[in-house]
Amino acid sequence: MRPLFCLLLLSSALFAADPAMVEKGRAEEKRACGGCHGLRIIHIQRLNRGQWDREITKMVGWGTVVKEREALLEYLVASYGDDKPAAPLARSADGSKKP
Numbered sequence: 436m437r438p439l440f441c442l443l444l445l446s447s448a449l450f451a452a453d454p455a456m457v458e459k460g461r462a463e464e465k466r467a468c469g470g471c472h473g474l475r476i477i478h479i480q481r482l483n484r485g486q487w488d489r490e491i492t493k494m495v496g497w498g499t500v501v502k503e504r505e506a507l508l509e510y511l512v513a514s515y516g517d518d519k520p521a522a523p524l525a526r527s528a529d530g531s532k533k534p
Contacts, residue, residue, distance in 0.1 A: 452510075452512070456506050457510045457513050457514070460506035460513075463502065463503040463506055463510070464477065464507060464510060466502075475525070478515060478522055479522040481516065482517055483512075483517045484508070484512050486517075490511075491507060491508060
């Protein structure tokens with residue numbers, strides 16, 4: 436049992452996103468995506484790597500310029516991958532749902 440746990444721990448560490456790359460991706464998201472739409476539309480999605488890659492390709496096809504594609508992809512998967520919990524509902528200042 437113990438070797439299996441160590442193997443799982445090691446494999447998860449190998450696939451963990453590089454913090455510097457994720458930070459570069461966060462900056463790229465603001466630069467490349469924030470000019471056309473709010474970031475919440477991104478942050479509420481939970482997509483796998485292939486789906487995020489297709490979303491980037493689609494946005495490039497619509498005219499956005501992505502300078503740091505790999506960093507953006509790493510950031511999106513690390514932050515909003517399909518293994519992340521669902522985004523909280525948007526609420527008004529008084530705690531009620533927004534219309």
